[in-house]
Amino acid sequence: MAAPAPLIDTDEDPSFADLLAQRPHLAVHAHDGLTMEDVPLARIAREVGTPAWVYSAGTLRRRFRALRAALEEARLPCDIHFAVKANPNLAVLRTLAAEGAGADIVSEGELRLALAAGIDPAHVVFSGVGKTMDELRFAIGRGVGQINAESAEEVAMISAAATALGRTVDVALRVNPDVDARTHAKITTGRSENKFGVAIADASALYARMSATPGLRPVGVAVHIGSQITAGMAAYATAYRHLADLVRELRAAGLPVERVDCGGGLGIPYRHEPAPSPAALAGAIRTTLGNLGVRLMMEPGRWICGPAGVLLASVVIEKRTATRRFVILDAAMNDLVRPAMYEAWHGIVPVAPAAFAAATSPCDVVGPVCETGDTFARNRGLPDLEPGSLVAFLDAGAYGAAMSSTYNARPLAAEVLVDGARFAVVRARQTQEALLAGQRLPDWMG
Ligand SMILES: *Cc1c(COP(=O)(O)O)cnc(C)c1O
Numbered sequence: 001m002a003a004p005a006p007l008i009d010t011d012e013d014p015s016f017a018d019l020l021a022q023r024p025h026l027a028v029h030a031h032d033g034l035t036m037e038d039v040p041l042a043r044i045a046r047e048v049g050t051p052a053w054v055y056s057a058g059t060l061r062r063r064f065r066a067l068r069a070a071l072e073e074a075r076l077p078c079d080i081h082f083a084v085k086a087n088p089n090l091a092v093l094r095t096l097a098a099e100g101a102g103a104d105i106v107s108e109g110e111l112r113l114a115l116a117a118g119i120d121p122a123h124v125v126f127s128g129v130g131k132t133m134d135e136l137r138f139a140i141g142r143g144v145g146q147i148n149a150e151s152a153e154e155v156a157m158i159s160a161a162a163t164a165l166g167r168t169v170d171v172a173l174r175v176n177p178d179v180d181a182r183t184h185a186k187i188t189t190g191r192s193e194n195k196f197g198v199a200i201a202d203a204s205a206l207y208a209r210m211s212a213t214p215g216l217r218p219v220g221v222a223v224h225i226g227s228q229i230t231a232g233m234a235a236y237a238t239a240y241r242h243l244a245d246l247v248r249e250l251r252a253a254g255l256p257v258e259r260v261d262c263g264g265g266l267g268i269p270y271r272h273e274p275a276p277s278p279a280a281l282a283g284a285i286r287t288t289l290g291n292l293g294v295r296l297m298m299e300p301g302r303w304i305c306g307p308a309g310v311l312l313a314s315v316v317i318e319k320r321t322a323t324r325r326f327v328i329l330d331a332a333m334n335d336l337v338r339p340a341m342y343e344a345w346h347g348i349v350p351v352a353p354a355a356f357a358a359a360t361s362p363c364d365v366v367g368p369v370c371e372t373g374d375t376f377a378r379n380r381g382l383p384d385l386e387p388g389s390l391v392a393f394l395d396a397g398a399y400g401a402a403m404s405s406t407y408n409a410r411p412l413a414a415e416v417l418v419d420g421a422r423f424a425v426v427r428a429r430q431t432q433e434a435l436l437a438g439q440r441l442p443d444w445m446g
Contacts, residue, residue, distance in 0.1 A: 010427055013381065014272055019347040019394060023307060025418075027055040028330060033353040036163075038421040039350050040314055049415050050314040051331035053401045054392075055087075055096050057419035059308035064099045067300060070278035074286045078296040081125050083264050084110040086301025086398040087309070091417045091426035093117035096304065102145070104264070104299035107118060108135045111142065114377075121145065121164050125261065125299065126225070127174070129154075133399075136161035140169050146297075148174045148222045148261065150197055152206050161307055162215030168446055171210060172261055174204045174222040175246065177239040181265065183227035184342050189312070190225030200242055204249050212257055218255070220294065221246055224263030225403050227302060230273040232285040237264075240288035247292055260294045266303040270395050271345045278303070302398040309397020311336050312351070315385045316368065325363040327385055332367025333374040334407040336393060340373040347394035347403070348377055350385065358383035365391075369408050401427075411435050437439055 006342045013262045019327060020026050024079070025037055032040035034047035036056050044054055051157040054429045064080070084093065086108060093103070094117045102123030103114035114124055129150045131139075139147065139271065140162050149155050149171050176197030177191050189196045198206055203221070210218040218309040225239050240262065264283055269275040320326070338344035348365055360381035367374040376393070401415055411430035416423055 014347070016291070016349050019349060023394065024062075025059045026392075027307070028353060028356050030353055033355075034349065034351040034390075036310065036418045037263065039224065039423045040416045042311070042390060044416055044418075045282075045312055045314065047353070048416055049160060050312050051329075051417045053126055053309055053396065053413060053443070054312055054423075055092055055309045055397055055415070055417050057325055057417055060092060060095050060305060062258065063304045063308065064096055064101060067278045067298075067304065068100075069287075071278050071296075071298075071426070073279070074282035074290075076285055077291060078285075078298055079123065081123065081297060081299050082304060083299050083301030084114055085402060087305040087400075088402055089415050090112050090117055090415055090424055090433065091415075091424075092305060092397075093119065095417070104301075105144075108138050111139055111144065113133075114323075116141065124360040125172075125297065127222075127299070129152040131157070132160060133157060135320055137165065140165055140167050142195060144169070144311060145214060146170045146172055146219065146259070146261075147216075148172050149210075150174045152198070152202075152209075155210055155216070157205065159213045159215045159348040159375045165216055168440065169216050170219040171216045172222045172259060173203055173207050173210065173218065174196060174224070174261075175200050175243065176240040177223055177225065179225055179235045179238045181200070181229045183226045183228050183232035183265075184268070186228040187319055188224065188225070189227075190235070201296065202252065203246055204255075207250055208253065209257055211330045217438050220257050220259030220261065221250075222261035222297075224299060225265060228267040230267035230269070230276060232274070233280050236281060237284045237288055244288050244292060244362060247289075247294065252434075256424075257292075258295060260289055260292065260304045261297040262289070264299040264301050264303075264394045266300055268306045268395060268398075270347070274399065294399055304394050306398035309395070310402060311396040311400060313391055313393065315387055315389045315391065317387055318363075318385060325361065325389075327363045327365045327382060329365065329367055329376070329391065331376075331393070332369040332408070333371065333409065334369060334405045334410050335338045335367075335413050336376070336396060337403050337405070338399060339376050340371075341403075346396060346441075348380060348382065348391050349394065350383060351390035354390070369410075406430070409435060
């Protein structure tokens with residue numbers, strides 16, 4: 001018997017129409033071309049310039065609510081802490097804070113952003129393998145709700161920082177469950193060879209020691225096994241089962257466990273990857289951790305904000321060689337590094353209305369940076385694009401602006417928030433003056 005045909009031909013890129021059908025905040029209008037909510041992207045490009053990051057407030061809210069609803073449906077009381085590193089824009093954080101999101105932070109800077117966005121410090125979790133003494137003092141001084149400790153060495157630092165301030169801080173122990181989330185090697189975090197967390201085998205002894213350590217109160221355990229997880233719930237379920245066993249072991253030893261932090265990592269379909277749903281994740285949590293009587297916590301980043309953003313860019317020139325067609329944009333790897341760093345695929349769609357109906361031909365979409373790695377896509381089907389034509393990179397709301405740099409002395413791009421028919425610049429394009437402002441010549445150079 002012949003094998004059943006796959007539902008989706010994975011070698012074929014999705015069409016523009018297929019890409020837009022999955023992204024309800026984007027639509028093509030006969031006159032205005034590509035719009036986000038009720039705002040034509042061409043208008044934003046005209047008024048703000050390119051490259052520019054554009055975020056849909058409606059989509060941020062819709063996705064946050066969908067995640068919360070899935071958890072409520074599964075009867076899981078769960079605090080959602082948005083992973084600030086995915087998108088640290090203040091207006092994005094404020095939008096999510098207004099929905100009731102707390103924050104998962106990994107630096108003093110992210111804590112300052114979360115507080116500036118109006119997030120209660122009690123709803124902030126401080127994660128990360130290398131929190132400095134200064135950062136710990138700052139965070140404890142500001143009253144963060146929980147610190148996730150990643151090593152015995154760090155437990156000692158947290159204790160020193162808290163006792164110096166005369167404070168007691170709630171600490172969860174991040175364990176490394178040694179599971180393979182089957183995502184890109186650069187964003188898997190739950191294998192024993194990864195730098196994150198404490199081995200399960202060492203966790204209960206350290207947790208017991210924590211309860212006798214001054215300045216901290218052990219409140220629970222945490223995991224985070226990786227990012228852009230699309231390979232189903234198996235890795236999550238295994239990690240959570242290990243965590244549940246650990247909770248039972250700790251309690252059997254008379255150690256209180258009040259909270260379990262389930263981490264983030266839920267993937268999104270950039271191309272046509274299977275899209276794990278929040279309901280599936282809630283189900284995996286329900287069956288493994290649901291009966292422990294703990295307060296659950298979650299730290300999603302990408303799933304909430306990734307699909308909410310686009311990177312808007314202009315064509316500088318089309319260059320044709322004997323064998324290739326290159327579409328050269330004014331955006332580059334310094335803006336959106338994910339293709340260069342993770343071989344990531346982003347949908348790239350035109351903005352002008354006529355371009356959606358025009359014939360396409362394969363091209364390489366590249367930036368102007370002096371590296372071959374500055375390639376966004378190879379053999380991508382796009383219509384002919386005159387200089388000045390606009391394109392939008394889809395799903396650029398997570399790890400986009402957050403990871404951008406000024407490589408090649410290129411200023412950081414502007415960020416824009418769309419909300420219904422309104423839009424506003426929520427981070428000004430960096431000026432050439434600001435780009436150079438920190439540089440000094442030593443006085444011996446005259
Ligand atoms: C990066 C990170 C997250 C968020 O990951 P996403 O894949 O964006 O959901 C959550 N928790 C921790 C500890 C992280 O490092």
